[in-house]
Amino acid sequence: MKGTVYKSTGSWYYVKAQDGSFINCRIKGRFRIQGIKSTNPVAVGDVVEFEIQDKAGEQVGVITDIHDRKNYIVRKSVNLSKRTHIIAANVDLAFMLVTLKDPVTFTDFIDRFLVTCEAYHVTPILVFNKIDQYTKQELVLVKNLIALYSDIGYQTIEVSAATGKNVEELKSMIKGKTSIFSGHSGVGKSTLVNALEPGLNLKTAEISQQHKQGQHTTTFAEMFDLSFSGQIIDTPGIKGFGIVDMENSEIGDYFPEFFAIKGDCKFHNCLHLDEPKCAVKQAVEQGTVAWSRYKSYLQIIQGEDENYRTDLYAE
Numbered sequence: 455m456k457g458t459v460y461k462s463t464g465s466w467y468y469v470k471a472q473d474g475s476f477i478n479c480r481i482k483g484r485f486r487i488q489g490i491k492s493t494n495p496v497a498v499g500d501v502v503e504f505e506i507q508d509k510a511g512e513q514v515g516v517i518t519d520i521h522d523r524k525n526y527i528v529r530k531s532v533n534l535s536k537r538t539h540i541i542a543a544n545v546d547l548a549f550m551l552v553t554l555k556d557p558v559t560f561t562d563f564i565d566r567f568l569v570t571c572e573a574y575h576v577t578p579i580l581v582f583n584k585i586d587q588y589t590k591q592e593l594v595l596v597k598n599l600i601a602l603y604s605d606i607g608y609q610t611i612e613v614s615a616a617t618g619k620n621v622e623e624l625k626s627m628i629k630g631k632t633s634i635f636s637g638h639s640g641v642g643k644s645t646l647v648n649a650l651e652p653g654l655n656l657k658t659a660e661i662s663q664q665h666k667q668g669q670h671t672t673t674f675a676e677m678f679d680l681s682f683s684g685q686i687i688d689t690p691g692i693k694g695f696g697i698v699d700m701e702n703s704e705i706g707d708y709f710p711e712f713f714a715i716k717g718d719c720k721f722h723n724c725l726h727l728d729e730p731k732c733a734v735k736q737a738v739e740q741g742t743v744a745w746s747r748y749k750s751y752l753q754i755i756q757g758e759d760e761n762y763r764t765d766l767y768a769e
């Protein structure tokens with residue numbers, strides 16, 4: 455039988471069958487997926503084949519096969535092993551909530567998210583939340599950022615989870631799709647999702663509270679059906695996505711505006727660093743490519759820490 459994984463605890467998988475019923479499944483003993491060094495062979499969002507077995511009068515599912523993934527999102531494993539943890543598979547849209555204050559979202563964080571989405575073939579959408587809380591001056595900064603990213607070709611939307619502004623528009627974007635929401639703690643993920651689907655209480659708040667108390671909890675993603683069709687994957691405790699398994703030579707290609715002009719670089723394998731006659735660096739100098747984007751690129755290529763801070767908004 456075919457089904458979709460809605461939840462996993464590491465040893466159990468909660469699978470929704472095509473008839474809408476849910477079955478607890480285990481993985482067949484020596485079941486492994488070739489070519490993926492991950493700590494979890496099956497993830498939320500995976501489409502799987504399973505068999506029903508009768509164990510002491512109880513029906514238990516056994517996952518026997520996994521269908522090809524359209525895409526998957528990973529993060530580095532917490533234990534620093536070289537293996538990765540698959541957060542979710544078969545994701546259509548990845549939303550990142552951005553706020554310019556309370557908390558501040560810096561452009562390097564946005565850019566890392568976008569690069570990861572490019573690499574994993576997930577469509578990113580930048581959601582500028584808390585649009586109700588900005589002064590006129592701050593709104594100018596928001597508009598500038600929106601212009602920057604929409605010029606590159608990214609979808610953006612201004613919303614207010616508090617006042618409901620553009621929540622209906624956002625709803626029409628997620629309708630019928632499988633979406634994932636990320637962003638710094640406090641950007642309003644839970645509030646927004648509750649505005650989209652009242653009653654769907656995501657665990658994000660609860661988990662970050664646990665972090666504050668210094669507890670380490672292993673958290674697992676979970677998928678929820680939306681009443682107006684579509685699914686949201688809740689990923690407790692995940693602010694952004696890690697950049698893993700990326701060669702320096704491919705990072706530039708995940709900046710669409712760099713990719714578009716790299717044919718004009720003197721060297722076909724230009725890394726846009728110190729090479730002469732680099733079209734990307736020229737574009738940065740001329741202002742047609744944003745300096746903040748180039749700066750993020752340098753940070754990623756130099757492997758700087760994700761929490762590296764810049765104060766670009768002050769410029």
Ligand SMILES: Nc1nc2c(ncn2[C@@H]2O[C@H](COP(=O)(O)OP(=O)(O)OP(=O)(O)O)[C@@H](O)[C@H]2O)c(=O)[nH]1
Pocket residue numbers: 583584585586587613614615616617637638639640641642643644645646657658659660662
């Ligand atoms: N002014 C304003 N406040 C908002 C808006 N959306 C959320 N908030 C407030 O921002 C705070 C954080 O919101 P949450 O929904 O808990 O944020 P979160 O992203 O889920 O945070 P974590 O659970 O820590 O990841 C709360 O006090 C919300 O009431 C908004 O659109 N406007």
Ligand SMILES: [Zn+2]
Pocket residue numbers: 716719720724725726727729731732733734735
């Ligand atoms: Zn170049």
